[in-house]
Amino acid sequence: MTAEAAPVAPLKRSRLNWVDSFLWGIRIGALVIIGVGLIGSLLSFAAGEGPTAGAWRDLIVAGLAQGAMYGLIALGYSMVYGVLGFINFAHGEVFMSGAMVGFFAANALASYGMWEGNPILALLIVLIIAMATSTTVAVLVERIAYRRLRNSPRLIPLITSIGVSFFLQYAFAGLFGVNIRTYPSLPPSMTGKIHFLGISIETTKALVIVVAVIAMIGLYQFVNRTKTGRAMRAVAEDKEIAALMGINVDRTIVTTFAVGGAMAGVAGVLWALLFRGVFFLTGFLPGIKAFTAAVLGGIGNIPGAMFGGVLLGLFEGVGPLLILGGLGIPGVSQLRDVVAFSALVLMLVFRPSGLFGERLSAEDRA
8 A cells, every 4th residue: 555645735936026026126226327327427537527536535535524423423323222122313412412512612612712722622621521411411311211111112212212302402492592503613723634645634524533433443342342341232132131140231221322422422523523513403414314324334233333324424425426426417516415315225225234234132133
């Protein structure tokens, strides 16, 4: 007697659904547009038209400086997401608070002559005050708005963060007014140019890049080399297991907000050095772009946030001329924001997890 053969399941044909087809259409269209734009820019440059080599160099340096600030702000988004699993949309206002209070400190120092007489010490004092302000605001936001929502569905703290963002904006508008506050002019010793490897770079932009790099390296070493940093990584991996190992989860989360706030305070002062003007909405657009940078690098990934910020700054600085200019689109200098947010769309289409990949907790991976 022979055993009856088991029925064989019919083979399923793998075929693209309409969503996949649509996404592939976007991918192919984006690659064609970028390719045509790049070719057009190269042909214009070869023909002696368009920006000169010096102009391209200045755009790259400006993009690096602005991208460094985006990276510093993006660190707060990635750190909070890594620990709590939600996006703190009020982080842009944490950045704004440091820049605003730093203005009053800079104004006071200028009235005493220190801003002109000893600019390095004056900037250091303003930096410390801005960091202290942003750190305080970040910790208060965590304690008052977020702590009781940790076990709530994720949509609730997300909506709460948007409400906190509006509250901080109009709280500062009520306290300090809605007018743009302009930082004192830097002394001539800090407004010239320095020469590095045969390249002339504005002193202010060089200072912004150097300070941002030092802050990023310091944070990376803090997270990876110190006991507190190891505790932060353990809580980001699994809060329950970390608590069983004796880690104070509440204190670690507060530390995460404080460190992210300190980085935002540094970015606030650097923003003031580059643009000087600050007001109650200063943090809105940089905050959204910093979130974009965090997604580009991989949300929850600290090195990814740093790299994503620099990449976004470069793309925003060079992209309008390099791609849109090559397509013959007029007024490309006014399309920086379009290019920046197009980078976010392209990243979500081509690699949703970001360049360096997301860093998710055990709960998020489950």
